[in-house]
Amino acid sequence: MFPLRRNRRLRSNEAIRSLVRETIISPNDFIVPLFIVEGKSVKEEIASMPGYYRYSLDLIEKEVKELWGLGLKSVLLFVKVPENLKDNAGTEAINPEGLMQRAVKTVKNAVPEMLVMTDVALDPYSSFGHDGVIADGKILNDDTTAILAEMSLSHAKVGADFVAPSDMMDGRIFEIRSLLEDEGFHDTGIMSYSAKYASAFYGPFRDALDSAPVDAQEVPKDKKTYQMDPSNRDEAIRETMMDIDEGADIVMVKPGLCYLDIVRDIKNVVNVPVSVYQVSGEYAMIKAASEKGWLDHDAVVLEQLTAIKRAGADMIASYFAKEAVKLIS
Numbered sequence: 001m002f003p004l005r006r007n008r009r010l011r012s013n014e015a016i017r018s019l020v021r022e023t024i025i026s027p028n029d030f031i032v033p034l035f036i037v038e039g040k041s042v043k044e045e046i047a048s049m050p051g052y053y054r055y056s057l058d059l060i061e062k063e064v065k066e067l068w069g070l071g072l073k074s075v076l077l078f079v080k081v082p083e084n085l086k087d088n089a090g091t092e093a094i095n096p097e098g099l100m101q102r103a104v105k106t107v108k109n110a111v112p113e114m115l116v117m118t119d120v121a122l123d124p125y126s127s128f129g130h131d132g133v134i135a136d137g138k139i140l141n142d143d144t145t146a147i148l149a150e151m152s153l154s155h156a157k158v159g160a161d162f163v164a165p166s167d168m169m170d171g172r173i174f175e176i177r178s179l180l181e182d183e184g185f186h187d188t189g190i191m192s193y194s195a196k197y198a199s200a201f202y203g204p205f206r207d208a209l210d211s212a213p214v215d216a217q218e219v220p221k222d223k224k225t226y227q228m229d230p231s232n233r234d235e236a237i238r239e240t241m242m243d244i245d246e247g248a249d250i251v252m253v254k255p256g257l258c259y260l261d262i263v264r265d266i267k268n269v270v271n272v273p274v275s276v277y278q279v280s281g282e283y284a285m286i287k288a289a290s291e292k293g294w295l296d297h298d299a300v301v302l303e304q305l306t307a308i309k310r311a312g313a314d315m316i317a318s319y320f321a322k323e324a325v326k327l328i329s
């Protein structure tokens with residue numbers, strides 16, 4: 001064919017490149033994770049996530065107004081629970097006056113149009129740092145899903161638009177959907193972490209919320225009996241299809257960069273929106289390497305986000321959301 005077809009013609013300047021560009025990231029693509037703590041005027045930087053903070057509720061108001069001003073219209077809330085409120089069953093998770101419940105109200109109050117998603121999992125509330133109730137050294141699936149359903153209902157009652165179960169217990173989407181329907185919360189959506197891998201890239205997040213599994217006898221030392229084995233791909237399809245059957249409105253692959261093959265596999269076979277969580281370790285790697293001057297921070301951030309979207313993400317939960325929208329505006 002050469003020289004009839006010269007591919008470089010379509011790359012010869014920015015005008016033609018922008019005309020033929022296939023993937024464009026915009027503020028509409030992002031879900032912004034927010035870490036919330038008790039207290040007044042608290043803005044604590046997370047040591048392993050430079051530039052990312054835990055906020056107390058009084059400061060969250062200003063933060064979500066700023067996000068809205070940048071065109072960021074969805075947040076995903078996580079809370080750091082005081083140690084004395086943690087127990088095996090994560091009882092504090094369903095406290096109607098708990099930090100998460102107050103956080104939802106605070107965000108809705110500050111910016112009523114903001115889409116509020118809530119993390120649904122026991123680990124921030126568990127005295128053992130696990131996503132499930134433990135007995136005899138095992139994570140009890142069905143006891144846990146019953147609590148997750150109650151937790152979801154409690155978030156729906158205070159105004160959460162979507163609940164986002166991140167635990168990977170079997171059958172929790174069905175349990176949550178059923179209880180929400182029974183209680184009249186027909187419009188509360190579910191974004192399911194449907195293919196969540198047992199990844200080493202969650203380390204900084206566990207520092208942020210102090211939610212790592214504790215080192216003790218009778219406590220599983222990792223989350224490999226519920227989160228997926230990074231070696232598996234067919235299993236991701238199976239997990240995702242089941243969650244859709246059980247009532248998930250949005251499915252998720254997590255982490256992002258190492259799992260973009262999974263994102264594409266899933267995008268090819270589902271007909272619901274697919275979200276991708278670019279996790280704390282992915283954030284930390286870019287921050288650390290660019291602090292050393294080894295990577296061009298802004299370029300790498302945009303390249304990774306674009307790659308996630310190109311792989312098939314309809315939306316991205318990312319700690320870079322705010323920086324990215326400033327870079328592309």
Ligand SMILES: NCC(=O)CCC(=O)O
Binds near residue numbers: 121166206279
């Ligand atoms: N449910 C949230 C996580 O488990 C971790 C996210 C992260 O590492 O950013």
Ligand SMILES: [Mg+2]
Binds near residue numbers: 168169170171242243
């Ligand atoms: Mg599952």
